[in-house]
Amino acid sequence: xxxxxxxxxxxxxxxxxxxxxxxxxxxxxxxxxxxxxxxxxxxxxxxxxxxxxxxxxxxxxxxxxxxxxxxxxxxxxxxxxxxxxxxxxxxxxxxxxxxxxxxxxxxxxxxxxxxxxxxxxxxxxxxxxxxxxxxxxxxxxxxxxxxxxxxxxxxxxxxxxxxxxxxxxxxxxxxxxxxxxxxxxxxxxxxxxxxxxxxxxxxxxxxxxxxxxxxxxxxxxxxxxxxxxxxxxxxxxxxxxxxxxxxxxxxxxxxxxxxxxxxxxxxxxxxxxxxxxxxxxxxxxxxxxxxxxxxxxxxxxxxxxxxxxxxxxxxxxxxxxxxxxxxxxxxxxxxxxxxxxxxxxxxxxxxxxxxxxxxxxxxxxxxxxxxxxxxxxxxxxxxxxxxxxxxxxxxxxxxxxxxxxxxxxxxxxxxxxxxxxxxxxxxxxxxxxxxxxxxxxxxxxxxxxxxxxxxxxxxxxxxxxxxxxxxxxxxxxxxxxxxxxxxxxxxxxxxxxxxxxxxxxxxxxxxxxxxxxxxxxxxxxxxxxxxxxxxxxxxxxxxxxxxxxxxx
Amino acid sequence: xxxxxxxxxxxxxxxxxxxxxxxxxxxxxxxxxxxxxxxxxxxxxxxxxxxxxxxxxxxxxxxxxxxxxxxxxxxxxxxxxxxxxxxxxxxxxxxxxxxxxxxxxxxxxxxxxxxxxxxxxxxxxxxxxxxxxxxxxxxxxxxxxxxxxxxxxxxxxxxxxxxxxxx
Numbered sequence: 152x153x154x155x156x157x158x159x160x161x162x163x164x165x166x167x168x169x170x171x172x173x174x175x176x177x178x179x180x181x182x183x184x185x186x187x188x189x190x191x192x193x194x195x196x197x198x199x200x201x202x203x204x205x206x207x208x209x210x211x212x213x214x215x216x217x218x219x220x221x222x223x224x225x226x227x228x229x230x231x232x233x234x235x236x237x238x239x240x241x242x243x244x245x246x247x248x249x250x251x252x253x254x255x256x257x258x259x260x261x262x263x264x265x266x267x268x269x270x271x272x273x274x275x276x277x278x279x280x281x282x283x284x285x286x287x288x289x290x291x292x293x294x295x296x297x298x299x300x301x302x303x304x305x306x307x308x309x310x311x312x313x314x315x316x317x318x319x320x321x322x323x324x325x326x327x328x329x330x331x332x333x334x335x336x337x338x339x340x341x342x343x344x345x346x347x348x349x350x351x352x353x354x355x356x357x358x359x360x361x362x363x364x365x366x367x368x369x370x371x372x373x374x375x376x377x378x379x380x381x382x383x384x385x386x387x388x389x390x391x392x393x394x395x396x397x398x399x400x401x402x403x404x405x406x407x408x409x410x411x412x413x414x415x416x417x418x419x420x421x422x423x424x425x426x427x428x429x430x431x432x433x434x435x436x437x438x439x440x441x442x443x444x445x446x447x448x449x450x451x452x453x454x455x456x457x458x459x460x461x462x463x464x465x466x467x468x469x470x471x472x473x474x475x476x477x478x479x480x481x482x483x484x485x486x487x488x489x490x491x492x493x494x495x496x497x498x499x500x501x502x503x504x505x506x507x508x509x510x511x512x513x514x515x516x517x518x519x520x521x522x523x524x525x526x527x528x529x530x531x532x533x534x535x536x537x538x539x540x541x542x543x544x545x546x547x548x549x550x551x552x553x554x555x556x557x558x559x560x561x562x563x564x565x566x567x568x569x570x571x572x573x574x575x576x577x578x579x580x581x582x583x584x585x586x587x588x589x590x591x592x593x594x595x596x597x598x599x600x601x602x603x604x605x606x607x608x609x610x611x612x613x614x615x616x617x618x619x620x621x622x623x624x625x626x627x628x629x630x631x632x633x634x635x636x637x638x639x640x641x642x643x644x645x646x647x648x649x650x651x652x653x654x655x656x657x658x659x660x661x662x663x664x665x666x667x668x669x670x671x672x673x674x675x676x677x678x679x680x681x682x683x684x685x686x687x688x689x690x691x692x693x694x695x696x697x698x699x700x701x702x703x
Numbered sequence: 704x705x706x707x708x709x710x711x712x713x714x715x716x717x718x719x720x721x722x723x724x725x726x727x728x729x730x731x732x733x734x735x736x737x738x739x740x741x742x743x744x745x746x747x748x749x750x751x752x753x754x755x756x757x758x759x760x761x762x763x764x765x766x767x768x769x770x771x772x773x774x775x776x777x778x779x780x781x782x783x784x785x786x787x788x789x790x791x792x793x794x795x796x797x798x799x800x801x802x803x804x805x806x807x808x809x810x811x812x813x814x815x816x817x818x819x820x821x822x823x824x825x826x827x828x829x830x831x832x833x834x835x836x837x838x839x840x841x842x843x844x845x846x847x848x849x850x851x852x853x854x855x856x857x858x859x860x861x862x863x864x865x866x867x868x869x870x
Contacts, residue, residue, distance in 0.1 A: 158853060158865055169850045173820060182820075189790055190820055272790070302855040302865065308827035309799050312792025378856075389796045390768070424804040429857045429864055436866040 152213045152521055153298050153443045155263045162306065163260045166267060170194050171253035178250060193273055193311065194256070195243075195266030197573075202246045204571070206269040207259060211279045211297040211321075212240035212524040216511035219522065221262040223507035229255050234507070236492060236500040238564060238615055239318070240278050240524040241269055245571055267305060272313045274304035274385070279321045280328040281525040284444060285533045287481045290340045291348050293323030295440035296377065299432065300338075303378050310385050314392035315400035317385070318357075330526055330642035332356050333618055335402045336384060337365045338377075348374045354384050354414075355406030358612035362648045363403040366411050368418055375432045382430060383421035387414070447519040447534055452484020455537060462541035469544050471593055472555035477540065480533075486540060488518075488532045489525070490547065491554035491562060495587040498580045499565040500528030509550040517543050527564050527603075529557065558601045560669070561587045564615055568608030568625065569632070575608035577625025577632035582606050582661055589662035590669075599669055602682040605640075618642035620683045621668060622649040623661065634661055638668060638694055639686040650691050652698055667697045705814070705834035706841045710826055710848045713841050716834070718760060718781060720814065730755045739783050742767050762814060765793040769800060776807050784830070786815035795828045802829030802859045822847040827858035 155163070170190070177187040191197075195206035207222070214222075222242060226234050229247040236242055247255055259265055268275055277300045284292045300319060304310070310317070322331040323340040331337035337353040349371050356365025372380050384402075391409070393399045406414045463470045478487040490510070493499050502510075510530060514522045517539055518532035525531060535543055547553040556562045563586065566572065568579025583606055590596060605619030609626075616622030622637040633655040640649030656664055669682075671694050676685045686694070707716040719733055723741040730752065738756040745752070745761045752759055760781035761772065772779070782801060784794035794813070801807040812832040813825050819839055826848055835844055857864040 156869070158869065161852060162855070165851050186789070186818060186820070272792075299866075305855055306824075306851065307856050308824035308854070308858055309795045310792070311824055312790050312795065312821075314792075386796055386799075390793055394791060394793075424800075428803075429862050429867065433867065436869075439866075439869070 152215060152294075153210070153440070159263070160260075163263070163265055163267075166194075166265065166306075167253065167256045167260050170256060174249065174253050189271050189312070191249075192271035193268055194252070195269035196249070196252055197270060203249050203252070204243055204245050205247050205252060205255065205266055206237065206241050206243040207264060207266050208269045208276045209241050209264075209524050210301050211277055211283070211294055212281055212526075213294070214522050214524065215262075216514040216520045216522075218262045218264055219507050219511035219514065221258060221264065223504045223511070225255060225258060226504040226507060233501055233503045235498070235567060236502060236524050236528045236530070238526055238528060238566075238613060239269075239276050240281075240526060241276055242502070242524065245567070270316070271311075272315050272317075273311050274307065274313075274317045274319065277301055277304070277319045277321060278329055278334075278526060280324050281523045281531045282328065282478065282487055282533065283323055283523075284446070285480050285482070285485070285487050286324045286326075287479050288325035289323055289481065290325070290342060291323050292441070292444055293321045293340060294444045295437060296323075296338070296340070296350075296374075297321050298440045298443070299377065299436065300381065303381070303430075307385075310389060313385075313389055314394045315397060315402075317388070317402070319381070325644070327642070327644045327646075328526065330615065330618060330646075332365045332646035333358050333362070333615070333642060334365065335388075336381065341371060343371055350374070350377055350380075352380055352384070354418075355403040355411075356646075357401050357403040358615055358617050359401065360398055360610045360612075361401075361403060362612070362617040363407070364646050364648065365403075366406065368415055374437060375434075376426060377432055378430045379425040379428065380418075380422060382425055383418050386421045387417045391417070446482070449482050449485065449534070450536070452536060452538070454483045456484070459537050459540055466541070468553075468555070469541060471597070472544055472547075472553055473540065474597075475555040475559065476557045482534075484537050486535050486537050488535045488540070488543065489557045490522075490530045490532065490552050491556055492529050493556055493562045493587070494551070494554045495561065495591055496584065498567070498570075499563050499583050502530075506550070506552065509552065513543065513546060513550075516546075527558075527562065529562070555593070556596060558603070559596045560590050560599050560602045560604055560665075561596060562603075563587065564603065564605040564619065566607050566613035568606070568614075572608060572613075574611055575625065576610075576627035577608050577634065578658070579606045579608040579614060579623075579625055582623060582625075582634065582658060585658075585662045586665050589666060599673070600679075600681055602669075603640075603642075604665070615642065616640075617648045618646065619649060620686070621665060626655055628655070632658060634658065636661070636664055636668075636698075638691060639683065641683055652691065652695050654699075664698050668694050671697050705817075705837060706839070707812075708833050708835065708841050708844060709831055711845065714832065718783075718812075720762065720783070723764075727751075739781065742772070746771055760810075762812075763794075763797065765791045765797075769797060769805070773805060776801075776805060776809070779809055781810040781812060782807070783812040783814045783834075786813060786817055786821075789816040789818050789821055795824065798825070798829040799859070803857075803862070819844045819847050823850040827854060827860050829859035 320334040352369040353365030569575040607614035637649030737758040762783035
């Protein structure tokens with residue numbers, strides 16, 4: 152993974168010192184709340200329902216065992232012994248006291264971590280596929296380009312006070328695991344006819360109140376033009392994005408109100424000024440960044456070794472875990488393993504101090520000392536020898552981390568919701584739990600197969616409910632918490648927004664509603680059709696009918 | 704009265720800011736001074752203003768653009784960009800356009816809600832003078848330019864992005 156040199160380290164130290172000074176001035180009353188607000192947000196610090204919440208950046212989801220141990224230390228010294236993985240592949244802590252945050256940031260800096268631009272109206276953490284570098288369907292590893300974007304966007308002086316937050320995702324694989332099309336900018340790696348790497352760039356995607364799928368602004372640009380193209384889009388957005396209404400301030404509204412063609416024209420005009428200038432990338436820089444993401448020291452190994460086959464045959468729980476949580480690897484004899492943080496009874500994405508330490512040990516023992524946090528709030532060990540999978544599984548079971556439910560109905564993406572978040576209209580964690588309790592039968596879940604279920608506690612859509620195959624949105628009706636249900640959403644290549652079924656439901660009704668949806672699917676599916684494909688084929692009506700028929 | 708600084712020290716202010724609604728009576732009252740005219744006044748009354756004032760600069764509000772100024776930049780010793788509120792980031796892009804794309808070499812001044820914690824990035828976007836909001840401590844503010852010793856991306860302070868400087 153990327154390692155800091157003297158420049159990176161110096162800038163990070165300077166940032167910690169700057170924030171320490173800003174916090175001191177705030178505590179001394181020299182900075183008003185309004186003036187301190189963007190400063191603390193650009194360091195990931197929110198003031199929440201119970202205490203401040205600090206969001207720590209995990210650039211494109213990569214964490215080393217050393218960093219995991221530091222996060223464990225932070226969870227025990229500054230929090231109540233746990234953290235929370237977010238849908239931006241970051242980790243956040245819910246309890247650190249404001250006056251301790253500068254010191255906490257200094258600890259993070261020791262392991263090349265920070266909370267820079269994890270909130271606020273600036274360019275946020277760039278996200279990507281959790282299988283980057285190991286996916287069998289990869290065009291090229293996206294992480295070097297994510298790192299290039301990270302450096303360009305970090306402390307970019309022109310874009311610290313954008314109309315609204317700005318999120319970029321990069322996808323280097325055929326199948327999209329990064330929800331690329333619902334980002335302010337989505338970047339797809341591509342090869343042209345000459346085999347040269349370049350990018351397709353989408354803009355104007357996003358979720359929140361007005362969910363939109365991004366549209367193509369550059370169909371193909373040369374790899375050297377990545378930063379000039381991004382800067383051109385950001386420049387147009389910073390100048391022309393709406394600032395009169397925060398709900399209309401995202402780039403998706405600008406693209407819609409300007410019209411795609413006119414927007415593209417403006418971007419082209421800016422790009423002409425920038426193209427060929429000093430921001431043009433060099434092969435030397437691309438190679439330098441690639442050098443940090445070289446394949447680790449893989450051994451020459453045979454695929455599906457006998458020891459694995461034997462273990463799968465004799466241990467049915469291991470076999471279930473294997474079929475759920477293990478993904479093919481581009482290298483023979485290796486596999487990518489997902490560790491689920493969606494155990495029933497625990498808030499989705501929550502991770503304890505002990506688990507952070509356990510992850511560090513697992514990474515060191517089985518996967519070259521690194522893990523990746525996923526957009527779906529789980530953790531990946533990307534480079535596990537297949538012959539070690541059974542040992543790994545046994546260790547996971549000993550650590551209570553063997554939940555076998557990747558991409559299943561109970562692998563729920565969920566925001567912290569009304570239990571923690573000041574913005575939420577409704578709770579989301581108890582909804583997730585009630586659904587998980589309803590669907591706790593391993594064989595039933597296997598039969599249902601791949602379904603994404605996303606829950607957001609409010610319109611801000613941190614749980615990405617619009618792109619869940621099943622989406623649940625908390626709404627406030629005269630002070631009471633209700634839940635709107637949609638189906639048919641997808642964040643993959645063929646990204647789609649879910650369609651709302653109809654009137655919202657009380658919290659207690661949700662498990663039964665989900666059960667109805669699943670029943671209709673199981674009655675109607677053809678062969679190996681996935682839930683999403685059945686919805687696409689038969690439409691929303693049969694589902695709607697079943698769900699509301701019962702009510703009357 | 705706003706205190707004016709550049710990136711190293713307090714400096715005297717040689718310019719008088721003319722508000723948007725000002726008419727001929729204001730012109731004559733300020734006769735002989737160096738005037739910072741609002742964009743629309745500059746565009747409509749440049750000749751008359753030239754006769755009244757000893758020198759003319761222009762100031763723009765954050766929603767205005769540079770289109771009509773582009774071919775007249777060489778005659779302007781100063782352009783001021785207003786921050787109606789410090790969190791309105793549009794003028795950062797205006798300054799970048801002036802400095803980098805249009806090659807403007809005159810003074811670019813930040814006016815309005817200009818606070819300590821924005822100064823470092825303002826400098827990097829091409830601003831070189833800063834009319835501080837009246838409650839700001841100028842000595843404190845001068846420290847802000849030292850917040851960061853370098854930057855990743857290309858800036859007005861150093862147009863070579865870090866990736867071209869790393870050895």
